[in-house]
Amino acid sequence: MKYCPKCGNRLTTNDKYCDKCGTDVSNVTTSQLENVQRVQTNNVETKNSKLRRNCLIIVACVVMLTAAGVVFFTLQSENMNNSLPFISRKEKTDHAAARIGYTPNKKMSSKDTAGFTIAYAHMNFPDDSDWAQAYDKCQMGELDISSYPEYNFGDYDVKAPQGGAVYVVTPDLGYVVSDVNNPSDAQITYINSKKGAEKPVYFHTLAKKVAHSPHKNEVRSLGKKVEVVTKKTTPKKSDSELNSKTKSxxxxxxxxxxxxxxxxxxxxxxxxxxxxxxxxxxxxxxxxxxxxxxxxxxxxxxxxxxxxxxxxxxxxxxxxxxxxxxxxxxxxxxxxxxxxxxxxxxxxxxxxxxxxxxxxxxxxxxxxxxxxxxxxxxxxxxxxxxxxxxxxxx
Structure with a gap:
């Protein structure tokens, strides 16, 4: 195999002329062929070297452009975060509760508190027919709630903590608010004469659960319809009540x-x-x-x-x-x-x-x-x- 000394085109041994450039190659010596091969090899290596260098330059440019883009996007994101409000899940829950009348540290009336408390009981005790009846009566505007320092629910004598009150929904049902002056920060304990006291729940937790329940649109209505009367002393058993108990x-x-x-x-x-x-x-x-x-x-x-x-x-x-x-x-x-x-x-x-x-x-x-x-x-x-x-x- 030999190569054209002029253009480097690869030729067969019997070729007399280069079919690429027309050069007469019949008298080309071996040394000339070696020189041509060496020149060709050097040219190829030079081309490869330039190609590698160009590739490295391109890669470096791409990396720099990518880094610049990341920096730009980060700065833009920070600017957007500084200019637009970020609402977390907790804040969303607070907004939902606020729409139905509850916000932290808000001064709430006993009627407002009763609306949330009755709605939560109806939602949380679905199999309790007594709470279901209380809820129905509240919807019809026929529920009267009285608060006392303490009250006897059947076999359970319930006494409110200092600053709290016992709210009597029926003779068999009620709830305790641990702090009547700040109900939004208080704990609510549900009472049933058959089961005793349920596990206390913080009012803010109760309100948020109601805010995301099917009863959220009824809370304000329940609070307006219910009547809540504060009593300063524990009720005394009247003669009629004693006679009723005797009869029972x-x-x-x-x-x-x-x-x-x-x-x-x-x-x-x-x-x-x-x-x-x-x-x-x-x-x-x-x-x-x-x-x-x-x-x-x-x-x-x-x-x-x-x-x-x-x-x-x-x-x-x-x-x-x-x-x-x-x-x-x-x-x-x-x-x-x-x-x-x-x-x-x-x-x-x-x-x-x-x-x-x-x-x-x-x-x-x-x-x-x-x-x-x-x-x-x-x-x-x-x-x-x-x-x-x-x-x-x-």
Whole structure:
């Protein structure tokens, strides 16, 4: 192989002329070829060196331009941060609460505080029918709240801390505000005569949760509708209250007259609910869609409360003479349209108190019951058991 001494074009051994530049290469010697090869190699190396140098220059320029761009963007971002407000999640929450009447360190009235507190209770205790009723009464403008230094909720004697107050929603429900002069910084403790005191919650936490709940638009309305009266001393038990407590301690009873009252009540209740209820007549078994036969089922099937899955001692006992925990005095059943669908109400006396259990069990070896959440049923049955002659049906 040889190369053209003029242009360096690669030639075959037999080539006489360079096909690129036309040079006569027939007399080119080996030394000339070596020189040509050396020159060509040097030229290639020179070109490669220049190429590498140019690449390095380009890379350096790109790096410098990139760095300059980063610096420029950072400076622009800082300028924007200095000129525009940055709202954190905490501040967003504060703004949401402010829109419904709460801001930190704001002087809030007892009515404002009550609006937030009632809304939070309704949201935080969804299964508590007592709080649900209190919420409904507040919406209708029928809720009166009184505050005391201390108050007795059933077996729980609640005393407010210094600077605080006990707010009585009903004889069985209430809440304690640890600092009535600064409620936005106070702790709220909910009280229930059945459960005692709930874990305290800071009012600012409570307000922010309400602000992001479906009840946020109702808070101001609740605060305006509720009535809050401050009492300086703990209420004394009046003669009527003492007589009422004495009456409640008297042993309850059940008879045919009360059964008829309940039957009339259930007729009205069924019309209201668009449900046709059958009454156990004391003779023929009352069979549900699920195949349960009352009252025979009490003898051979375990009844469990859905709340804790514990077996309860329950039986048919309208005369209240048996050794049962739940004395069933009346049974009403409604069968739904679908297979095994039914609603069976068991009207009971438990711990000398009227209780309405509901059974909707469709399968399994046990019967699951729970206390009904229907306020009409509970109040209507209680009035009948206690001998209240007022109209029971709405």
């Amino acid at each position: 301690r008297d042993k309850l009873s059940w008879d045919d007259a009360k059964e008829k009252q309940l039957a009339d009540f259930m007729d009205d209740f069924g019309d209201k609910m668009d449900q046709d209820y059958d009454e156990y007549n004391g003779d023929d078994a009352l069979e549900t869609n699920a195949g349960q036969k009352y009252p025979d089922i009490f003898e051979d099937t375990d009844f469990k409360l859905t709340d804790d899955n514990k077996v309860i001692n329950i039986g048919w006992d309208p005369e209240l003479k048996k050794d049962d925990d739940y004395h069933v005095v009346s049974i009403f059943n409604y069968d739904g349209d679908s297979d095994e669908s039914h609603i069976t109400y068991l009207f009971c006396i438990h711990d000398n108190q009227p209780v309405v259990l509901v059974d909707q069990t469709t399968n399994g070896d046990d019967v699951s019951v729970k206390e009904t959440e229907n306020a009409d049923l509970k109040n209507g049955f209680a009035k009948i058991v206690n001998g209240d002659d007022s109209d029971n049906a709405d």
